[in-house]
Amino acid sequence: MAESDEDRMRALEARIAAAKSKAEPERKHMEEHYSQAQLAWRMVIELVAGMAIGFGIGYGLDWAFGTTPWLMIVFILLGFIAGVKTMIRSAKEVQQAAEKRAGTETQDGD
Known part of the structure; x- marks a missing residue:
């Protein structure tokens, strides 16, 4: 009448597998949110780095x-422009990756 250890082990493995399958979509959402935050920080760092490099070159x-403030101002503006261009390039890169993922998801869904 008592269940064998093998039967109890199979039942436990089935329960674990069912619990893991339920947790899978939640993890995907967290990874997506993390990647968006990571992208935002990447863009901020690119902009600040461009301006900092421009400041350093201009100050030097x-x-x-x-020529005290003039070259520093010019190079800070050039650094800002370079940072914005880099941010736009990063945004296009992420957009292309998202479009590629969306294309493969619709093909998988068919």
């Missing part, structure tokens, strides 16, 4: 030539 050239 101003110090070398004695």
Whole structure:
């Protein structure tokens, strides 16, 4: 009348598999949210890095030539422009990846 250990083990494995299959979609949503936050930080860092590099170059050239604020201002603006261009390139890259994923998902759904 008592169940054997093998039967209890199979039942336990089935319950574990059922619990894992229920948790799968929730994990996917968390990964997607994490990737969006990661993308936002990446873009912010790209913009700030461009401006910081521009500041460093401009400050160094101003110090070398004695043209105090002018080259620093010019290179900060150039760094800002470079940072924005890099952000746009990153956004296009992510958009193309999303379109590619959406295309494969619709093909899988057919």
